Amino acid sequence: MSGLTHFDDSGAARMVDVAAKEVTLRTARAESLVTMQVTTLAMIRSGDAAKGDVLAVARLAGIQGAKRTGELIPLCHPLGLDAVEVQFEFVSEQTLRIEVTTRVHGRTGVEMEAMTAASIAALTVYDMCKAVDRGMLVGPTRLLEKSGGKSGHYVAAPATTHGGSSIRTD
């Protein structure tokens, strides 16, 4: 299993040694989709400071989740983030798209911070709306882009079916 860097030769899990890597600016972008009933999405969309702003809560949960990544993902390095941004977009009548951008100067990449933030934001949308729509799909979450470090620039291929409408029909 030589490809899995989180294990040593004996199969023991480890936090990979990045001491020899250079500190460079590293960025990542991840997205998470939340698929729900048409009426639930409409309710979120109409929310504002007066009626209850689901997305404002989810955005903060995502930003704060990014900062806890090193505690949540066992073999992640703790990182001092330079920036976290969380954006929302309604990509269909049933689907909310969450995009997170993270940046850090560090010896290792910041993908897991973006992935974790997007997932926590998506889970928070579920928590806020579960009283009216228990069947919501939280995710999938995927990496869109990363840059910085030796492994270079990665850009994900476009998803062929977006928004998950094919996997949620009620």
Added chain:
Amino acid sequence: MSGLTHFDDSGAARMVDVAAKEVTLRTARAESLVTMQVTTLAMIRSGDAAKGDVLAVARLAGIQGAKRTGELIPLCHPLGLDAVEVQFEFVSEQTLRIEVTTRVHGRTGVEMEAMTAASIAALTVYDMCKAVDRGMLVGPTRLLEKSGGKSGHYVAAPATTHGGSSIRTD
């Protein structure tokens, strides 16, 4: 937005007052799917204590993530969990299914703990394998079942398309 219990009449977010609810046994089951390349799944499947056990790491991350739910999801009540179990199943050549069961004696349900645990376990699988398969889809995560409390027993409808193979084609 009367249906969204996490907001009061003025639209302000709040931790819902459950003081008047009874302490009962509450359970939840959630699942998360991870979709990946055939070779990645084969690598995970062949893992053991000698080669590197991806699922053992993900299982622990899920159990520990369940305990952090109250910190991660802003309006969740902190809960003293009675049980957390994380199980894995390979449901196709490309798809790993993670199922989490949570139990608590409390005044509020334990769905978010199951959903969060499943998501963190799935994110950990991604972290362990991202060096060989950056395009993995983490999730979707969904609630399968809940019981206990006034709102009664909920069982999710079967998903029409399982495993997300329709949304991952490379």
Added chain:
Amino acid sequence: MSGLTHFDDSGAARMVDVAAKEVTLRTARAESLVTMQVTTLAMIRSGDAAKGDVLAVARLAGIQGAKRTGELIPLCHPLGLDAVEVQFEFVSEQTLRIEVTTRVHGRTGVEMEAMTAASIAALTVYDMCKAVDRGMLVGPTRLLEKSGGKSGHYVAAPATTHGGSSIRTD
């Protein structure tokens, strides 16, 4: 120092033994004031989902801070909160008042959770606005009311000078 229950007879700090106390419903209310320039308060007041909602961020920080009280205040008991509410009121041209209500079924009171939540919410207002008003006064925070448990019902005397305008003149 017999009155200070957090020390034993030898002067050693301890988490007070509440094992013999009964589980009862306990509530607390605390307030924190934030005093600032007239223009800063006007800016906060005009904020909404489109322009930037300082109070929505502070409210969530307060709710989440309440849940961390047992970690932050060394001799506090960890408590499973039943409810946390954070409300805002502009009590003068310069002063924002934050009121937090907490509730729990437990063997010990929930005052520190209310005080901590109010303080963290107030600190967050400072953080959001410090770029335009570094001289803001964060607090004072005080207990307004507590009930439940053997020590009975406490209601604070009205403050003689409210809003701190006498201690902020620029």
Added chain:
Amino acid sequence: MSGLTHFDDSGAARMVDVAAKEVTLRTARAESLVTMQVTTLAMIRSGDAAKGDVLAVARLAGIQGAKRTGELIPLCHPLGLDAVEVQFEFVSEQTLRIEVTTRVHGRTGVEMEAMTAASIAALTVYDMCKAVDRGMLVGPTRLLEKSGGKSGHYVAAPATTHGGSSIRTD
């Protein structure tokens, strides 16, 4: 609301991008006052290792609170602190003054760490003494000084009324 850097143009909260800023030595000093009954302050003052040292507990709570700032204040950057010092001074018969100094090499300032540490130390004094003096005023907390970074050196104007005796009369 262009002055509030924690929001983007659409009003969405974000962790400000500091990736382009230079790493420099940044320091901050903050103070928090705690106003109490004359007998309470006398009790704290007489405390030592044999009778119970309130300030020793509060000092540690402050130092540890500084390290949690990034978790507590939603939009703060996580920082690796170089130094935290907490000092106490009795400034009147009723008033304890807490002063915290923080230092870091980083891309952003360390004011919130000093403010948070001072507030947590003050809350801990309240917790230790609340059994004998529930009406204590915790705070206000204010920034005294900051240096480092582009925005330069800031020194607070002296407070005109110190120690809060005008707002606590019982």
Added chain:
Amino acid sequence: MSGLTHFDDSGAARMVDVAAKEVTLRTARAESLVTMQVTTLAMIRSGDAAKGDVLAVARLAGIQGAKRTGELIPLCHPLGLDAVEVQFEFVSEQTLRIEVTTRVHGRTGVEMEAMTAASIAALTVYDMCKAVDRGMLVGPTRLLEKSGGKSGHYVAAPATTHGGSSIRTD
């Protein structure tokens, strides 16, 4: 491996299901020894509020560590502690003994909280003194007593060699 309750029949780690157990008062006592140079112990012993109180810091670290047990030990249940006490005794010229007592009303025992608190307190003594004595031995930590729950009362046999002087000779 049927004796190891933290694994299910397939060998998967789990948080044991305690939902069917009764809530009873459970207590535990644990000790940890710290063995050091004679001069180091003398330095600790002479410490007080004026010179620097190593044990006051270690005591607080132990109490706070008890509260974090559920986060640190992967398969531990999160528990709402009723009491934590940390006591120190100099049992030889080279050996400090730390004893921790924990109490909780819960469905599972509180041994790990006592063991963890004793270990964290001992590690903190090391941290405070390492500049003058890097070779200190931290531990061993062992369970002295537990009561409550179905498994009944356990009292450890007296240690035959106390204080570890036989394993530290410099």
Added chain:
Amino acid sequence: MSGLTHFDDSGAARMVDVAAKEVTLRTARAESLVTMQVTTLAMIRSGDAAKGDVLAVARLAGIQGAKRTGELIPLCHPLGLDAVEVQFEFVSEQTLRIEVTTRVHGRTGVEMEAMTAASIAALTVYDMCKAVDRGMLVGPTRLLEKSGGKSGHYVAAPATTHGGSSIRTD
């Protein structure tokens, strides 16, 4: 008490100011012993993915514990670790040896991270096996080696009695 750097001249605890120190690569190695019944060790040794892998759980707990050191040890600096490795060795029929290596680029040493990780891993072994062997000895933990920084290279003298068999006889 001039040797104890964690106190200032007045005896007040502080987080030592390391702002003037250089960032260098710092490493540490620590070990912790766990002494148990012969049958318990045999059970751990036979464990694998099918029967229950005690050491895999303990290893992860150690790695994650290293990341929490700054929260657990009151006066430790928060550090962004570059590497954590946890290794196990059976050094006698009754004794498991845990060795942890930590690495960081920082202004202060990484000994406490290695010591804490080794202790948490050892406590986790106890937790996993306590149902069959309550009398296990957890520790002692000691520093084996450190390098980097002004104080230079430290290598511990070999322990004269290894494995603690002399202090565990049942």
